[in-house]
Amino acid sequence: MNTRRTGAVVALAALLFTSACGGAEGAADNADGTTKVSVTTFGCEIWNTWAIGKGVYSKHRLDVELVRSGGGSAAVAAVLSGAADFGYVNGYTAINAYNTGFPIQMVSGVNVNALPPAKPAQGVFVGKDSPIKAAADLAGKKIAVNEINGINQIVTASWLKANGVEPDSVSFVALPFTEQIPAVLSGRVDAAQLGYSLLGNNNDNVRSLADPFASNDKIYIATYVAAKSFVGKGDAAKRFHEAITETAQQLNDPANKDEAFKLLSECQKVPAETLAAQPQNALEAAVDVAALDRMAQQMVDLKMLQKKPDLGPFVTDFARS
Amino acid sequence: MASDVHVIDQVEADARPTGGPVAARRWGPTPDWVLGVAGVVTMFVLWDLVVRAGAVSVDSLPYPADTLQRAGELLVDATFLTEVVQTLWAWLLAMLVASAVGIPLGLLLGYFSALYRPSSSVVHAGRSIPSSAFLPIAILMFGLGTQMKVSLAIYAIFWPILLNSMYGVRDTEPLMLATGRSMGWTRTRLLTRVVLPSAAPAIATGLRVASSTALIVVLSAELLGATNGVGTVITTYQQAQRPDFVYAGILLVGLLGMGLYYGFNLVERLVVPWGQAQREGGR
Amino acid sequence: MSGQALSRPIATSALAVGRGVRSLWLLALLLVVWEVAARMVGSLFVPPVSQIFGAFVDTWLSASPSSLFLSSQFRADVLPSLVRLGLGYGAATVLGVGLGILIGVWRPAGAFFNPLIRLGMSVPVTALLPIAIVLFGITSGMNVFLIALGCLWPILINTYDGVRGIDRTVVTAARSLRLTRRRYFLRVLLPGASPAIFAGMRISIGIALVLMVISELYAATAGLGFYIVSQQRLFQFPQLWSAIVLLALLGILFNAIFALVERVLLRWHRNVRPDSAESH
Numbered sequence: 001m002n003t004r005r006t007g008a009v010v011a012l013a014a015l016l017f018t019s020a021c022g023g024a025e026g027a028a029d030n031a032d033g034t035t036k037v038s039v040t041t042f043g044c045e046i047w048n049t050w051a052i053g054k055g056v057y058s059k060h061r062l063d064v065e066l067v068r069s070g071g072g073s074a075a076v077a078a079v080l081s082g083a084a085d086f087g088y089v090n091g092y093t094a095i096n097a098y099n100t101g102f103p104i105q106m107v108s109g110v111n112v113n114a115l116p117p118a119k120p121a122q123g124v125f126v127g128k129d130s131p132i133k134a135a136a137d138l139a140g141k142k143i144a145v146n147e148i149n150g151i152n153q154i155v156t157a158s159w160l161k162a163n164g165v166e167p168d169s170v171s172f173v174a175l176p177f178t179e180q181i182p183a184v185l186s187g188r189v190d191a192a193q194l195g196y197s198l199l200g201n202n203n204d205n206v207r208s209l210a211d212p213f214a215s216n217d218k219i220y221i222a223t224y225v226a227a228k229s230f231v232g233k234g235d236a237a238k239r240f241h242e243a244i245t246e247t248a249q250q251l252n253d254p255a256n257k258d259e260a261f262k263l264l265s266e267c268q269k270v271p272a273e274t275l276a277a278q279p280q281n282a283l284e285a286a287v288d289v290a291a292l293d294r295m296a297q298q299m300v301d302l303k304m305l306q307k308k309p310d311l312g313p314f315v316t317d318f319a320r321s
Numbered sequence: 322m323a324s325d326v327h328v329i330d331q332v333e334a335d336a337r338p339t340g341g342p343v344a345a346r347r348w349g350p351t352p353d354w355v356l357g358v359a360g361v362v363t364m365f366v367l368w369d370l371v372v373r374a375g376a377v378s379v380d381s382l383p384y385p386a387d388t389l390q391r392a393g394e395l396l397v398d399a400t401f402l403t404e405v406v407q408t409l410w411a412w413l414l415a416m417l418v419a420s421a422v423g424i425p426l427g428l429l430l431g432y433f434s435a436l437y438r439p440s441s442s443v444v445h446a447g448r449s450i451p452s453s454a455f456l457p458i459a460i461l462m463f464g465l466g467t468q469m470k471v472s473l474a475i476y477a478i479f480w481p482i483l484l485n486s487m488y489g490v491r492d493t494e495p496l497m498l499a500t501g502r503s504m505g506w507t508r509t510r511l512l513t514r515v516v517l518p519s520a521a522p523a524i525a526t527g528l529r530v531a532s533s534t535a536l537i538v539v540l541s542a543e544l545l546g547a548t549n550g551v552g553t554v555i556t557t558y559q560q561a562q563r564p565d566f567v568y569a570g571i572l573l574v575g576l577l578g579m580g581l582y583y584g585f586n587l588v589e590r591l592v593v594p595w596g597q598a599q600r601e602g603g604r
Numbered sequence: 605m606s607g608q609a610l611s612r613p614i615a616t617s618a619l620a621v622g623r624g625v626r627s628l629w630l631l632a633l634l635l636v637v638w639e640v641a642a643r644m645v646g647s648l649f650v651p652p653v654s655q656i657f658g659a660f661v662d663t664w665l666s667a668s669p670s671s672l673f674l675s676s677q678f679r680a681d682v683l684p685s686l687v688r689l690g691l692g693y694g695a696a697t698v699l700g701v702g703l704g705i706l707i708g709v710w711r712p713a714g715a716f717f718n719p720l721i722r723l724g725m726s727v728p729v730t731a732l733l734p735i736a737i738v739l740f741g742i743t744s745g746m747n748v749f750l751i752a753l754g755c756l757w758p759i760l761i762n763t764y765d766g767v768r769g770i771d772r773t774v775v776t777a778a779r780s781l782r783l784t785r786r787r788y789f790l791r792v793l794l795p796g797a798s799p800a801i802f803a804g805m806r807i808s809i810g811i812a813l814v815l816m817v818i819s820e821l822y823a824a825t826a827g828l829g830f831y832i833v834s835q836q837r838l839f840q841f842p843q844l845w846s847a848i849v850l851l852a853l854l855g856i857l858f859n860a861i862f863a864l865v866e867r868v869l870l871r872w873h874r875n876v877r878p879d880s881a882e883s884h
Contacts, residue, residue, distance in 0.1 A: 068465065068548055073837055077461040080648070093837075100839035102648060142742065148830065149837040171825040173742050174833070178560040179734070188741040304838060356715035364720055381738040439630035446631060449855025451814035453829075454848045456821065457836035462649055533726070541730035545821060552731070559734050571731045578726025 034061045035236045037085040039224070040069035040078055044267035045088070046260060047110060047283065051247040053263045060243040062236065071147060073097070079104060079227050086240060090151040091220030095296050099309040103228040106292075106315045108241040110248070111222035111281040113213035121279040123208030124156060125199070126191045127184055134209060135163035141190035142171045144180040149304060155219065156193045158298050159212035167302060181206060197278040216298075218291040221281055231316055238318045241285065248283040286321030383565035391569035401554055405577070408539055408550040411467050412581075415474035415535045416528070423479050424524060427486020432516065437491065444487075448480035452538055456545060465548040474538040478531035485527025489520025518595070525589045532585050536578055551577075651842045659842035660849055677831075682850065685816050685827040688744050692751025693812045700756050700808075701801055704763025705793065714764065721761060729754040730818055737823055747819040747827070754815045755808035759801070766800025767793060802866050809858045813851065 029035055041048060048066060051057045057064045067084050069075040072093035079087035080102055087104075089097070094106055114121045124143070126132045132141070138160060145152040157167035173189055180192035181202045193212060196203075213219060224240070231237045250256050257276065265272040292311050299305040351359075365385045371377060372384050395401045430440040452473050463469035493516050501511045543552025551574060558566035635653050642652040664682070666675040674682075707713040729750050740746040770792065778792045820829025828847055835844040 073839065074460055074464060076839075077649070078464060081462075083464060096837075097839055100648065100841075102839070142825070147837060148834040173823055173825055175742075175823055176560065178562075179737075182562075183737075183742070186741075188737070351712070353715040353718075356712055357719045360716040360718070360720050363716075381735065436630075438627040442627050443631045443634060445859065446852055446856060448810075449813075449859065450848055450852045451810070451817050451855070453814045453817040453821070454832060454851050456818075457833055458649060458841075458844065461836065536726075537728045537730075540728040541818060544728070544730045544733070545818070552728075555731060567734070571727055574731065575723045575727040578728075579722050582722065582726065 030063055034058060034063040035234070035239070036063045036065065037236055037240065038065045038067050038083075039086040039240075040075040040084045040088045041066040042069070042071075042088065044264060045110075045222075046264050046280070047244060047247045047251060049263040049267045050251055050256075050260050051243055054250070056247050056250070057243050060239040060246075062239055062243060072150070076102060076104065076225065079225060079230075082227070085230055085236070086224045086226050089223060089225055091223050091292060091295050092151050092154050092299060094220075094223050094225050095292065095299065095309070095311065095314075096305070097225070098311070098314045099296075099305060104225045105228050105231050105237075105313075106223055106287055106319060107226045107231060107237045108224045108244045108319050109220050109222075109284050109287045110224065110244060111220070112284045112291075113216065113219045113221060114211075114279060114282050115214055115218070118282065119279040120196070120208070120211030120214050121281050122155075122193070122195050122211045122213045124159070124191050124193050124210060124212055125181065125184060125206040125208050127187075128205055128207055130190070130207075132190060132209065135160055135165055138191060138209075139165050139169050142173050142188075144173050144175040144183055144189040144192035146174065146177050146180070146194070148172060148174045151219075151221065152193045154298060154302060154304070155212045155216060157302050159210065159215050161301070162215060195281075197275075197280075217294055218288060219295060220284075220287070220292065223287070237316065241316075241319050245285040248285045251283055285319075287315045287319045288321045289315055379564075380562070381564060383568055387565045388568045388572065391565045392572050395554075395566070395569055395573060401551070404549060404551045404554050407467070408536075408543065408552070408577075411470040411474065411539045411550065412532075412535050414467070414471045415478060415539065416532060418471070419475045419479045419482050419531060419535075420528060423482035423527075424486045427483045427524075428490050428516070428520065430483075431487035431490030431520070437487065441484075441487070444480055444484055448484070452477035453541065456542065459542075460546060465546060467549065470539045470542040470547055470550065473542050474535040477538045478535045481530045481534065482524075482527045485523045485530075486520060489523030490516055492523065493519045521593045522595065525593045529582075529585045529589060532581055533578065536581055540574060648839075649841055651845060655842045656845040656849060660846035663843055663846050664850055681826055681828055681831045684744065685820065685829070686854075688747040688819075688827070689751060689812050689816045691744075692748040692815075693755050693808065695748070695752040696755035696759055696808060696812075697805060699752070700759030700804065701763050704760045704801070704804075705767055705797070708764040708767025708797070709793070714768070721757065721764075725757040725761065729815055733819065733822060736819075742823050742825070747816065747824065750819045751812050751815045754811045758807040758811065759804040762800045762804025762807070763797060766797030766804075769800065770796035799870055802862070802870065806859075806862050806866075809862065810855070813855055813858075817851065 039048070048064075052064060067078070069078055069084070069088065072087075072089035075084070075087035075089050076093065076097045078084040086107065088110075091109075094104070097104055098106075124135075124138075132138060143156060145156065147153070153172045156172075157170075160167050160170060173183075175183055175189070175192070177194050177198045178200075180189070180194055181199060183189045184192050185202070185205055191209070196208075199206065213221070224244070226237050251260055258272070261272040261276045264275055268275070289311055292315065293308070296305065296308045296311060300308050368382075368385045372379060372382055430436045455473060455476060459469045459473050463472055497515050497519070498511065501515050506514065539550065540552045543550035544556055547553060551570065555567055555570040555574070558564075558570060639653045642650055664675055664678045665673055666678075667673070671679070707717050732750065732753065736746045736749050740749055774792060774796060778788055783791065816827070817829040817832065820827035821833050824830045828851065832844055832847050835841075835847065
């Protein structure tokens with residue numbers, strides 16, 4: 001049917017890719033011995049502000065350039081097209097992309113869910129006076145998540161399932177994080193799944209039913225993937241993993257907390273005290289393949305994957321725990 | 322309307338050149354521009370009353386006076402103006418690429434009748450797909466920058482430009498072509514002297530339609546997820562829950578579209594003055 | 605049955621096939637080029653046509669005649685979209701034609717509303733998405749509202765142009781015949797303006813499809829646009845493209861219906877074009 005549009009899009013794709021993305025092919029070594037790499041970002045990630053501010057990346061001879069991506073699937077696309085070297089994606093998106101057949105590998109983990117006894121970082125929020133008290137009350141209700149089929153939806157659906165609610169009976173609605181709480185308060189949706197750090201000044205207007213992330217096993221909330229061809233070329237991917245590992249160690253050291261939040265607050269333009277008071281996801285650079293495997297199984301259970309892929313070749317050797 | 326005769330008079334009056342003085346001479350009623358201004362003022366007053374009456378919360382619909390003030394602030398805001406330039410740049414790129422490909426291709430396909438029918442079925446298939454359907458895939462392929470906006474806009478406007486160029490050539494008077502041929506004109510001469518001038522009004526219509534469409538597509542892409550352009554300013558204010566700025570932005574974007582529309586009409590009138598008839602009908 | 609009677613339908617269908625081949629060979633050729641190019645390049649974003657059509661059959665069609673050969677996915681995502689499209693488009697047509705005639709006939713109203721209409725046309729309806737959510741919540745009403753608003757302007761402005769563009773001699777003749785208001789409306793105004801009204805309605809059906817998809821990309825729980833985004837998140841590109849093919853088929857279908865209706869209703873009109881050149 002839409003043949004001519006291939007004409008337009010394929011020709012255009014070829015044209016624009018060669019003209020704009022051609023330059024980003026592979027890792028280029030700088031004169032000072034560092035390697036220039038581009039890393040996708042959603043905004044201010046605490047490990048990036050730290051690693052750049054404290055020179056962890058440059059210690060590992062990496063000259064990091066951050067490029068914004070609109071979401072996990074766009075980050076995968078950026079990695080595949082060579083527009084970026086490392087794509088910042090959640091574990092589910094990474095598994096999904098790998099399962100689709102994209103030639104990518106996971107080079108590092110970053111964020112995993114905060115498991116008890118840590119304070120919950122995420123919540124399923126309802127209005128303060130809402131009659132919804134528990135997961136079971138959500139059957140047949142509308143729940144806001146930021147992306148359809150995204151990590152928040154998968155985790156919430158798994159949590160519902162674990163509590164005896166059939167996820168298919170719930171409608172997930174895609175709303176940007178900033179509009180979720182207003183939608184809950186005005187009754188346009190019944191609940192919203194987001195992080196405490198995104199509540200803004202609505203902390204007192206809502207309450208959380210549970211942290212759906214905490215009721216799961218370990219979940220890789222944030223990871224980095226790279227094109228297979230990039231991983232095979234030089235050791236930049238290995239050095240990147242080592243830089244993340246070192247950054248995670250330093251950030252996990254309570255002595256560095258104040259400075260870390262100071263750096264983050266300069267990036268986010270939010271007072272450091274506010275940031276420090278917000279519960280954080282945990283940091284873990286090594287990739288636990290068994291945990292990834294469980295995540296893939298969750299997606300199979302939710303009928304988002306037809307069968308569980310073999311994740312062995314997906315995770316690079318240097319990134320495994 | 323008071324009676325049929327009155328109605329008919331009104332319609333008849335429209336056939337005359339429009340404008341204040343003519344209307345004033347006949348009936349002595351208010352000139353058009355006064356009514357137009359009255360319309361705009363009425364809208365603002367109604368808007369104000371709706372908010373004042375509390376029919377809609379100020380959080381979702383601000384007062385018109387505030388909105389106008391914010392619009393004024395945005396107009397002198399350097400960041401806002403930079404984003405406007407980004408939007409216009411994407412618009413211009415899309416227009417240039419789509420016309421550079423669409424017009425010559427359209428002339429070619431329209432000129433050779435063996436190609437006309439098969440290519441129209443391709444065109445109709447292609448233009449039946451709303452460009453918005455490609456947004457998710459365009460974001461994957463082109464990221465969130467100018468390329469993505471431009472490629473979507475090119476897709477949306479390629480078809481009207483192509484189709485109008487094809488029609489323009491097809492509608493060339495056969496008599497004029499025959500006359501040209503009988504005078505022993507070469508193919509090039511026929512093309513430049515007969516085909517092009519007669520196709521020009523249709524091409525201009527295509528470009529005018531394309532110019533509005535391209536702007537709307539670029540803005541929509543910005544509103545739905547791009548990293549630059551005036552649409553992103555609106556979403557930023559939306560997320561910051563500043564409806565006064567949001568409405569001010571929407572108002573200015575509307576004025577930008579109007580400006581492009583009237584600008585295009587003017588250029589069209591100057592460049593293709595013989596295309597008066599074609600100018601009717603389209604939007 | 606005589607041989608002649610038999611050969612005639614055969615000849616007719618042969619002619620039709622010939623016509624089909626003549627007008628569709630380029631489309632077929634381009635599909636083949638797509639197939640070959642996609643296989644050679646191996647792009648994951650643009651799968652080969654054969655895969656897309658495979659996904660199309662799997663996703664949207666079923667073997668059960670009781671469901672009109674449409675799959676449950678079709679009922680879940682396409683039907684809600686079509687209902688929204690129909691309601692929004694219907695509302696826009698009623699409002700647009702009504703208001704367009706009013707302001708076309710009554711000159712001061714035309715002058716009064718003209719700048720507002722031009723402004724309304726120029727505002728991208730997408731910008732009103734958040735406002736529509738505030739007004740209508742996360743319901744189909746939101747989608748219907750956006751579709752109706754986007755479709756309103758072309759129908760309105762074309763009706764207005766159509767009414768104002770009625771041939772002067774016809775108007776003078778009508779006046780000399782001293783037609784009643786009702787007769788003037790039914791015999792002169794409506795027929796005179798109908799080609800332009802149809803042109804506006806045809807432009808609007810394209811806009812309706814665009815807005816149907818856009819309004820479902822965000823804050824929807826079902827629909828074709830919703831399906832497209834969810835498949836994008838799952839990297840299911842053949843399925844995503846199958847939805848785009850479905851949209852193309854819908855577009856072609858709507859255009860064909862329009863061409864037919866126009867041909868029947870506007871037979872008398874000298875320059876009805878088989879297709880208009882405006883779409884989003």
